Amino acid sequence: MTRATANRITEDLLRPLLQTTWKFYAGVTVLGIMVLIGLSTWAYQMYNGLGVTGDNWPVFWGFHETNFVFWIGISHAGTLISAILRMVNATWRRPVTRCAEAITAFALMIGALFPLIHLGRPWYAWWLFPIPWPLFDSRGLWPNYRSPLTWDFFAINTYLTSSLLFLFLPMIPDFAVIRDRTVGLRRKIYGLLALGWEGTPKQWHRLESAMHIMAIAIIPVAVSVHTIVSFDFSMAMVPMWHSTIFGPYFVAGAIFSGIAALLIAMAILRKVLHIEQYLQPIHFQNLGKLLFTMSLLWGYFVFNERLTTWYGNAPHEIPALTATQSGEYAPLFWTMVFCNFILPFPFLAIRKLRTITGTVIASCGVVVGMWLERYLIIVPSLAHKQLEYSWGTYSPRWPEITIFAGSIAAMVLLYTLFSKFVPIISIWELKVGEHKEIKAAEAVQAAEAAGELV
Amino acid sequence: MTHRWGMAVDLDRCTGCSACVTACHAENNIPTVGPAEAATGRAMHWLRIERYVEGEFPDVQVKFRPVLCQQCDQAPCEPVCPTYASHHTDEGLNAQVYNRCFGTRYCANACFYNVRFFNFYNPVWDKPLHLQLNPDVSVREAGVMEKCTFCVQRINAGKIDAKAEQRELKDGELKPACVQTCTANALVFGDLNDPESAVSRLSRSARGSKLLEDMGAQPKITYLQKEVWHDSSNG
Numbered sequence: 093m094t095r096a097t098a099n100r101i102t103e104d105l106l107r108p109l110l111q112t113t114w115k116f117y118a119g120v121t122v123l124g125i126m127v128l129i130g131l132s133t134w135a136y137q138m139y140n141g142l143g144v145t146g147d148n149w150p151v152f153w154g155f156h157e158t159n160f161v162f163w164i165g166i167s168h169a170g171t172l173i174s175a176i177l178r179m180v181n182a183t184w185r186r187p188v189t190r191c192a193e194a195i196t197a198f199a200l201m202i203g204a205l206f207p208l209i210h211l212g213r214p215w216y217a218w219w220l221f222p223i224p225w226p227l228f229d230s231r232g233l234w235p236n237y238r239s240p241l242t243w244d245f246f247a248i249n250t251y252l253t254s255s256l257l258f259l260f261l262p263m264i265p266d267f268a269v270i271r272d273r274t275v276g277l278r279r280k281i282y283g284l285l286a287l288g289w290e291g292t293p294k295q296w297h298r299l300e301s302a303m304h305i306m307a308i309a310i311i312p313v314a315v316s317v318h319t320i321v322s323f324d325f326s327m328a329m330v331p332m333w334h335s336t337i338f339g340p341y342f343v344a345g346a347i348f349s350g351i352a353a354l355l356i357a358m359a360i361l362r363k364v365l366h367i368e369q370y371l372q373p374i375h376f377q378n379l380g381k382l383l384f385t386m387s388l389l390w391g392y393f394v395f396n397e398r399l400t401t402w403y404g405n406a407p408h409e410i411p412a413l414t415a416t417q418s419g420e421y422a423p424l425f426w427t428m429v430f431c432n433f434i435l436p437f438p439f440l441a442i443r444k445l446r447t448i449t450g451t452v453i454a455s456c457g458v459v460v461g462m463w464l465e466r467y468l469i470i471v472p473s474l475a476h477k478q479l480e481y482s483w484g485t486y487s488p489r490w491p492e493i494t495i496f497a498g499s500i501a502a503m504v505l506l507y508t509l510f511s512k513f514v515p516i517i518s519i520w521e522l523k524v525g526e527h528k529e530i531k532a533a534e535a536v537q538a539a540e541a542a543g544e545l546v
Numbered sequence: 547m548t549h550r551w552g553m554a555v556d557l558d559r560c561t562g563c564s565a566c567v568t569a570c571h572a573e574n575n576i577p578t579v580g581p582a583e584a585a586t587g588r589a590m591h592w593l594r595i596e597r598y599v600e601g602e603f604p605d606v607q608v609k610f611r612p613v614l615c616q617q618c619d620q621a622p623c624e625p626v627c628p629t630y631a632s633h634h635t636d637e638g639l640n641a642q643v644y645n646r647c648f649g650t651r652y653c654a655n656a657c658f659y660n661v662r663f664f665n666f667y668n669p670v671w672d673k674p675l676h677l678q679l680n681p682d683v684s685v686r687e688a689g690v691m692e693k694c695t696f697c698v699q700r701i702n703a704g705k706i707d708a709k710a711e712q713r714e715l716k717d718g719e720l721k722p723a724c725v726q727t728c729t730a731n732a733l734v735f736g737d738l739n740d741p742e743s744a745v746s747r748l749s750r751s752a753r754g755s756k757l758l759e760d761m762g763a764q765p766k767i768t769y770l771q772k773e774v775w776h777d778s779s780n781g
Contacts, residue, residue: 141667141689147664149588211648239626245628478758481613
């Protein structure tokens, strides 16, 4: 790699950090206002009680829980994909990994808020921490380790901690690059973040082994997190919830919606930050193939789940099944099938359509479809539990919708700020990639020159 | 010997008058939510009368089934609570500790009898109901789950009285508000650990069955089925 190429990469990827346009300020203001509206609505809900939502007897969970599963699902984009791509040493991953890991971190932070938002008395949420008596907790009680919600709490915290580490590790050399190119306060802050990075062989070695360990360790963590989220449902004897398929079904769905979110984010990033030459059609091609695999897998799971329930014909299960297949929720169900399977199929299966536009259209469908999937898992089942006398219905009210809109704004805002303060593509990893390619080309040339290759 | 509280509900005696529902509201300080909220499914009846109409006119049969917390021995609501707000007492009651509850509502989803209720708002009582609150029962704030307790305040008071008088509790001495109010004596409450108690004898009846027995929660309420009381045209 020539010095010129290296400089170009650094210049291109640092430009969004060093140059700020009015569009950035305008965008941040609008998003910030939306987030504030969402937070105020949450405050309004806390002040008045959960009565302002559409939750009722017997549908005690609705929009908030759907959003919880949705965001935790989106968070599976990053870390898992990036860890797998790193493990199998897929060279095309280099410009993609950080965009993906950042989605994980922020989607997880937002997702982890929803269990708080949905609580009747969120100010007591700290009871989930096992605090040794009599330090803080005068109740002298541990959390109940038999409750899937407690498992959730620990799983999500583990995943959040490890995802943040996994995101941070490969940023260290890049922080050093920024430190060396800036002055004043910026230099100080990035200097702190770079943790004294000098680029010595020892430091490189340690970074590489730390990243390798994290990549291996984080895969089981990611799989376990969404399995445990599925346990929130499958551990309860609610029709269509109490199913052995839920663990893998949820993990597959999470990765599915995660890749879709990643594709949308990449398409926006390359346009907004003018990094078209780094996020190329090949990346969309490859991720599109992965999305296609997940779409087929998702369809397979849904087919399995629905067919066995229908064929089993258990009296308690059938009303919930019928309500989604052909009853009250059928329009949503078939929209979901269209968005997750029928719409993406041509765009992802046919090579000519698997362009940037094609994969983004498919991804938008998938994100909507996967949100509907979670809604359709939660609401129709709770509305059709065992006792026919207590069947009910559910429709969201404005606070739930506003908080959801606020959470989307929060995701975009966090992502915008992240891409403002951190190079969204790993500078050093890209350079390593270029370097390896040139080394390989040089080796071939040398071999040809020596007459070893004919 | 510890007690194991249970109930028998004779569906043949129940007239569906709903006096038990009213008594339960009065005894346990259960808020009235008003018609608008009730229409959206937020009425809080710890005890409800389910009405089932069978047959075509003129051969119509109406069945009433009072449904309250079944005080299951293997209660699905208990393990899912992250804070032990919902837990099992030594006397087999599914207790709900209001102060421990932070309102995940998971217990209500896990309960297949749908006998758990959530305080969507802070409680209000239409005047003059606010003047008749029971001082023995705490009032629950918004965000807390609540449910039938078998009138645990009466059970505890009765045990204290018996201890003060240095005697055993007598069968039939303790009556939850619903049992006390039932004019038809359809509801019988007592100790299932005493094989000779009225509730034990009724629970062994051939007419007895449990609600959703196949779900395996081992409820402690026995429903005595209605005897066939008329000839229908199809025999």
